Amino acid sequence: MKSTMSKEEFIEYTKSVWSFGAESATRIGHPAPFPVELPKRCIKLYTFEDEVVLDPFIGSGTTAITSLMLNRHFVGYDVDPEYVKLADKRINTILSKRKQQFLQESEV
Numbered sequence: 774m775k776s777t778m779s780k781e782e783f784i785e786y787t788k789s790v791w792s793f794g795a796e797s798a799t800r801i802g803h804p805a806p807f808p809v810e811l812p813k814r815c816i817k818l819y820t821f822e823d824e825v826v827l828d829p830f831i832g833s834g835t836t837a838i839t840s841l842m843l844n845r846h847f848v849g850y851d852v853d854p855e856y857v858k859l860a861d862k863r864i865n866t867i868l869s870k871r872k873q874q875f876l877q878e879s880e881v
Contacts, residue, residue, distance in 0.1 A: 774821040777843075786814045794805030796835075802859055803833035812836040816843050838867050 778786070791814065796806035812835060816826055822844040828836040837860060840847040841848030851857050 777822060778817050782817065785816050801833045801835075802838065806833050807835060809835060809839050812839040813843065816817050816840060816845060820845055821833060831860045832856050834863040837875075841871075 791811070793808050793810045796808050798804050812826075816836075816839060819841055820826060825845065825848060826836060826840040827880045828840075828847060828849035829851075831851045833856065834849070837847045837849045842862070844851060849860060851860070
C-alpha cells in the first residue's frame with residue numbers, strides 16, 4: 774500500500790505539538806467537539822485508504838466524517854444513544870452531499 778501523505782504533511786504531522794482552532798460546541802451540538810484536523814492527522818499517519826478506523830466514542834461523528842473524507846471505512850459507537858443519533862445525522866448529511874455531487878458529475 775502506498776501512503777497518500779506528502780513529505781511536507783508527514784513532517785508537519787510528526788511534530789511534538791499540534792496547534793489548531795477549536796470547534797463550536799453550540800454549532801456541533803456536543804459539549805466537547807474537536808476540529809476535523811485532529812482525527813485527520815491521526816488517520817493519515819496511521820492508516821491507508823480503504824482501511825477501517827475504529828471510534829469507540831463516536832460523539833458527534835467527527836472521526837467518522839473525517840474517515841469518509843479520507844476514503845477510509847469506519848466503525849463507531851458510544852454509550853450515549855443521543856450522541857449516536859447526532860453522529861448518524863451528521864454522517865448522513867455528508868453521505869447525502871457526496872451522493873448529490875456524484876449524481877451531478879455523472880450527468881456531465
